[in-house]
Amino acid sequence: MNIALKEDDRDYAEWVGKDRVRTPVYSDPSLFEAEMEKIFSKTWVWVGHVSEVPDKGSFKTSWVGTQPVIISRDRKGDLHVLVNRCRHRAATVCEHTRGKTSSFQCPYHGWGYALDGSLRGVPYSEGYDETFDRSQFALKRLKVDVYAGMIFASFNGDVEPLEDFLGNARRWIDLFLKQGGGFPVKVNGEHQFQFPGNWKIQLENTTDAYHFPVVHKPFLQSLDSETEELFSFLGGDGFVEDLGNGHSVMVMMPSLIDLDGEGWEIPDRFAELAEQLRGRYDEDQVCRIVKAVGGVGFNLNLFPNVACSLSFFRVLHPVSADRTDIRHLALGMEGGPEEANQMRLRLHEHFQGPMGFGSPDDAEVWERVQRGTAGAPELDIMVNRGDGLEKPGPNGLPQGDVSAETGMRAAYAMWKRMMSQ
Template identity: 55%
Template sequence: MSADVTGADVTGATAADLVRADRVAGRLYTDPELFELEMTRIFERAWVWVAHTSELPGPGTFKSTHVGRQPVIVTRDRKGEIRTLLNRCRHRGASVCEKPQGRANGFTCPYHAWSYGLDGALRGVPYPDGYEGVLEKRDLSLRRLRTESYGGMVFATLDPDAEPLETFLGDARLWIDRFMKQGGGYPVKVLGRHRFTFRGNWKIQLENTTDGYHFPIVHRSWMASVDAETADMMSFMTDPTAVTHDLGHGHSVMQMVPAHSDLDADDGSEPLQARFDGLVAELSATLDPAAVRKVVRAMHGTGFNLNLFPNVSLSAAFFRVLRPVAVDETVIEHVAIGPDGPPELDAVNRARLRIHEHFQGPFGFGTPDDAEGWDRVQRGAAAAPDMPILINRGSAREKADADGHPTAHVTDETGMRAAYGRWKEMMGDD
């Protein structure tokens, strides 16, 4: 065991043994004992993304999701407060909600009909005479998770002592603010989602969001399928201004199209893509030219991918959410978004959905190619488990930017090093 080892024992090794500055142990993808520790030390202690506020538009609206492997209900109570409740009856443990989303006055267990309010409080118990002197309803609310939001992004944590959400997000907040500008002057809302499972470890997908190195290789077919303007916009491999920043706390941002990092920074000189001429004409009938330009210029989203450790990325024009199921199984949700505005913007959101489907959709070009790559990494990692995974690309040219963030080229592995630094910190803390 090396002299610089720090942190608690992690199934026969230390976190510092498993994650080095330029490599990580292959068993991080394959060791089921490590996976179990990740669920308790990371997913039950970190801030985990659970919803966007647009999914909870009014009192009684809810969605079912997970914090790690724990099933939860995210709901807006009668006072308008967003709550995250453990989806487990306090009586005999049955789930109290099986619908993915909807509107309700409360939640009732189907087994013995214990009923709970939108705030999780236990409201009713059938045949209460059997509980006289042995049950106090106020002590048996659904377990409430700490829930905080920023920029419309709702996070929850099982750790009552976790740092405030804004501290956890740190310098990533600027990039969340920028990401939400793609509403074109209007708020952003969720348009729809699709879910799929890949046979691989969650960290393989976590790495992918700020991995510019793979893009022209894995996504050749997509590049060949789009118009020349879009292909040129995404040809960032040799652009020296395209960089990735380590934002701290495991977060990172990959600027693929720096000119679109802040959509408000528009001097009007960049022409709108010809492919949107029909949309421009349709919108111009009711919207002023400046409003049309804002929403159409944002059709491809922002020019960056923001990775928020451990489970969500704000990826150009959609949210990508990961949910670990097993050491070699991960559920991914791709969440399409668009501007939440007047009926005229319905045409914008239809067009955004078609763009989303072309790359991220289940029959698109991007998702199947990425998933195949992730599957193959998992299969390959099972060979020679003592062989490390390299994350050293660009480490020799990584420098601090003006804000002190470690920064290297968009094809470098700065984002991976950021995430694994946080992994080591959380897994080594006993």
């Protein structure tokens, strides 16, 4: 199938084929604006984790597409997601990343809002006549729901139930969150960066094992032989599976799908940690904690903006057609042993950190993809690896080997569906 580029063609759904997409999907500003309206304003978007807003009065700023929002927990403990924009003259009412407060106040004219977004204070209110109704000027509220501690929000009041949207991905979310090692999972810090490229380049990366031995050769060389063998998963028994609704999972290490599974011996690299835990925990719990420290053996992509990857959340924030901001949220064990949480952070820094061996190399390649698409824009972006070689997975949806581009095709099928509406 050849997709011919037409200058005046704005039927964006036709820009995506079964095994390829048009190059301007990475660069067209009008397409980007349409994506914000047809995708990010219509479906469920991941905005945070409950551990980031644990108490009454807690708040966290986030994004739904290009729109700034505040996640807040009111005095009753209920969660709200509010547009971070004063209803008077549009100034943001919160500039802190996270914290605790009793209210939000606009810095321009002092309008004050409660944690649920309702308008509570208007300075010099005598300047408004009796027709002014405060109840009509609350911060804009989004629909909000939580699954397994993950907070999702939507501008669409008629959006399908969250559990239906997550569908087959729910099983994998539940498996991913077993890495608490018997303790609740918490966000244990984050770092942020940006790259000059389109958000879909990063979306594609999460379930792309094909690049791993090339891009991440320095990472593999930094490992001991036992761990290097674990991460040499091309040609192994792993797989990529379409989960529906744009979601997909890439299983790299099948033995680490279920962290509660038995038949696992503590690797040498974790022997010292295990010894530190003995005496405070029985051997089964020691094994469970240590196994959880290394993270799960799969990456889960949740359309359109978050990945549950090994041992962290990777959240993408589309800024423009050629700029994307990324948040990496390291995960820890709430109430778990400090030694285990420290080791999780060190492992996170080794690959995902700003001085790590993994994510900086990924970001370099993403930037080069964006730069390369300026050449020969009539050529197509290919996502055809494994096409024709897939088999039906447990849910009846396509499943390919670990290097297949099944996940990318799943995401673009959802993209096409939403852009057609």
